[in-house]
Amino acid sequence: MKTIALLGATGSIGGSALDVVARHPDRFRIGALTAHAKVDELLTLCARFRPDSAVVADMAALGALRDGLRALGLPTRALAGPQALVDVATDPANDTVIAAIVGAAGVASTLAAARAGKRLLLANKESVVLAGDLLVQAVAEGGATLLPIDSEHNAIFQCLPADGGRGGVRRLLLTASGGPFRGRPRAELAQVTPDQACAHPNWVMGRKISVDSATLMNKGLEVIEAHYLFGVPASRIEVVVHPQSVIHSLVDYVDGSVLAQLGNPDMRTALAYGLAWPERVESGVAPLDLAALGRFDFEAPDLAAFPCLSLAFRALEAGGRAPAILNAANEIAVSAFLQGRLGFLGIPDLIQACLDALPGGPAGDLAQLMDTDAEARRMAQTLIPRMTT
Ligand code: NAD
Ligand code: MG
Numbered sequence: 001m002k003t004i005a006l007l008g009a010t011g012s013i014g015g016s017a018l019d020v021v022a023r024h025p026d027r028f029r030i031g032a033l034t035a036h037a038k039v040d041e042l043l044t045l046c047a048r049f050r051p052d053s054a055v056v057a058d059m060a061a062l063g064a065l066r067d068g069l070r071a072l073g074l075p076t077r078a079l080a081g082p083q084a085l086v087d088v089a090t091d092p093a094n095d096t097v098i099a100a101i102v103g104a105a106g107v108a109s110t111l112a113a114a115r116a117g118k119r120l121l122l123a124n125k126e127s128v129v130l131a132g133d134l135l136v137q138a139v140a141e142g143g144a145t146l147l148p149i150d151s152e153h154n155a156i157f158q159c160l161p162a163d164g165g166r167g168g169v170r171r172l173l174l175t176a177s178g179g180p181f182r183g184r185p186r187a188e189l190a191q192v193t194p195d196q197a198c199a200h201p202n203w204v205m206g207r208k209i210s211v212d213s214a215t216l217m218n219k220g221l222e223v224i225e226a227h228y229l230f231g232v233p234a235s236r237i238e239v240v241v242h243p244q245s246v247i248h249s250l251v252d253y254v255d256g257s258v259l260a261q262l263g264n265p266d267m268r269t270a271l272a273y274g275l276a277w278p279e280r281v282e283s284g285v286a287p288l289d290l291a292a293l294g295r296f297d298f299e300a301p302d303l304a305a306f307p308c309l310s311l312a313f314r315a316l317e318a319g320g321r322a323p324a325i326l327n328a329a330n331e332i333a334v335s336a337f338l339q340g341r342l343g344f345l346g347i348p349d350l351i352q353a354c355l356d357a358l359p360g361g362p363a364g365d366l367a368q369l370m371d372t373d374a375e376a377r378r379m380a381q382t383l384i385p386r387m388t389t
Contacts, residue, residue, distance in 0.1 A: 002119070002275070005032040005088045007109050008100035010041045012206045013123045013149065016267045017098050018049065020275060020283055028275060032088035034101075037061045043068040046076050052093060053077045055084045057105065085109040090116040096275070098149075099124040102208050103331050104373055107131055111366065114138035114146070121274035123149040125225045129327045131369050132228030147274035148229055152222050154270035155248035155261035156230060172232050173250040173258070174222055175242040176301060177202050179214040182243060186305040190389065192344045194337060202245040202265045211334045212308075215347050216301060220312020221330075224323050227316055234316045239309065241299045246288065264288055307348040315355060320362045321372045322355060328376035329354035336384050345389035353387075354379050 004021065008014045021028045030049040035042040037058040046054050046069060054076050056065050062080035069076050079087065082105075089097050089109040097113035098121040099106055106124035111131065113120050115138040122128070128135055139146050148154050152174045161167065180199050181189055197214040198207050205213070212218035223237050250260040263269045264285055272283035303310050308330070315326040329351040336342035342350065354376050363369055 001026075002028050002096045003031040003094050004028055004096045004098060004275075005034075005091065005094040005113075006030060006098045006100065007032075007034045007085060007089060007106065008098075008102065008124070009033040009045055010035040010038050011100055011102065012204065012209075013098075013100035013267060013271070017100065017121075017271045017275075018045065020268050020272045020281075021049070023284060024275075024281055027281070028096075031091065031094040034085055034088065036101075036105075039064045039068060043072065046074055047072050050074065051076055053079055053088050053091070055079045055088055057082060057085060082108060086112040089113040089118070095119060096121065098271075098274075099127065100149075102126070102206055104130050104327060107366075107370075111135060111138050114144045115142040117142040117144050119145045119147065119274075121147050121149050121271065122229075125150055125221050126327050126331070128225045128228050129221050130324045130373060131363075131366060132224065132323065133363060134366055134369070136228055136231075145277075146229070147277055148225075149267070149270045149274055150222060150225060151265070151267065151270050152249040153225060153229055154273060156226065156251055158261045158273070159249070159251040159259040160230065166231065168253045168255065169232070169251060170236065170254045171252040172226055172230065172237045173252055174219060174226060174237065174239050175245070175247050175249050176216065176219040176239055177213065177245045178241040178243055178299075178301070179216065179218075179306075181214055181305070182241065182302075184305065186345070189305060189344050194340070197337070197344065201243070203267075207338060208331070208334055211337060211347075212330070215308040215344070216306035217308035217312065217330050217334075217347070217351075219301070220309045221327070223309075223312055224316045224326075234313055239301050241301050243297055244293065244295075246293060247296060262288060308351065311348060311351050311355065318355075318360055320360050321358075321364075321369070322360050324363070324369050324372045325354055325358050325376040326351060328373045329380045332377050332380035332384075342384055342387060343389050346384075346387040349387055349389050350380055350383055353383050357383075 034055040107127040
């Protein structure tokens with residue numbers, strides 16, 4: 001029996017994870033559930049999964065959580081604040097941690113779970129972009145088992161040699177759906193709205209990652225994620241647009257073999273894989289019907305319309321603090337776009353302005369990276385009113 005701390009339980013990944021968990025009560029139980037501030041949703045999940053602990057990141061929501069748990073007659077402990085996220089991620093009672101918080105808000109709990117040697121199902125890609133070297137080090141020192149949940153990285157993990165070596169690997173090929181604006185020229189993107197950007201053709205996801213998919217920053221963050229998780233340089237990571245999102249990614253070997261992992265676009269596959277690895281369990285995902293699909297298409301990404309992908313390669317090649325600056329500026333830009341304070345084309349412009357303005361230099365420790373993150377957020381906020389796009 002595995003006992004799971006699910007960080008980000010009220011989100012899209014959180015819901016998919018709970019769906020898989022509920023299918024296998026003989027194998028998995030929930031030790032902790034966390035949310036940002038949506039107490040009602042968290043209470044509904046607590047009533048169903050009866051965790052030992054429930055956490056709201058927002059301190060102000062603690063009273064409502066405690067009262068709600070009492071009213072439901074549940075013995076679940078109510079906790080709040082960023083330290084409580086770290087506490088449940090490192091609690092010896094939980095052997096498995098699903099890192100499904102969105103954004104840099106997930107970095108401390110993700111690193112703590114790695115350092116505590118957990119089976120770590122990693123969806124929170126921003127923490128890898130922000131603190132990739134520290135995460136790799138924490139996994140090694142803590143003896144954690146890192147299982148990538150991002151579908152592309154889960155696919156690559158499945159296609160790499162099982163011994164963990166990289167012998168014979170020529171390239172990692174990350175597939176991208178192209179998002180809702182694939183095929184549109186740059187000029188047509190100036191006026192697109194948040195709802196249009198969040199209407200992803202193949203995946204239902206949280207709004208932040210949906211906008212990232214529309215700008216191709218999601219793929220850029222994933223290139224950086226792949227570099228850190230698999231130890232492959234940027235020069236050997238390529239992106240190909242595959243609009244059907246059925247081939248989740250591929251590994252190209254020097255002998256000409258290319259291994260791919262396929263499946264319907266549904267995150268429950270990656271989550272079931274991470275939960276049961278090295279075994280396989282049923283996930284609820286429908287079997288792939290290749291004849292019904294009929295065809296697979298591929299094209300090169302349009303970097304003129306979607307410059308975020310190039311910005312991510314630039315940040316990865318610069319190294320040090322640059323990925324942290326990229327991530328922070330992107331989080332601010334996406335949030336401003338969702339609030340109607342920045343145009344769609346302003347997202348890459350703002351990120352580029354932050355990368356240009358802020359000094360690079362070595363990444364340093366987590367405190368230094370968090371300083372860089374805060375500085376980039378301040379710079380991005382200052383620059384938003386000056387953006388013309
Ligand atoms: P979401 O917005 O649906 O859910 C985010 C979760 O994080 C919620 O439970 C929310 O309460 C919590 N949260 C938000 N801000 C927080 C804060 N400041 N402190 C603590 N908790 C906070 O997002 P999602 O789509 O589920 O994505 C989660 C992560 O997984 C992201 O990093 C995303 O890039 C990654 N991911 C998602 C998908 C997908 O299909 N949704 C696929 C691959 C990777
Ligand atoms: Mg992905």
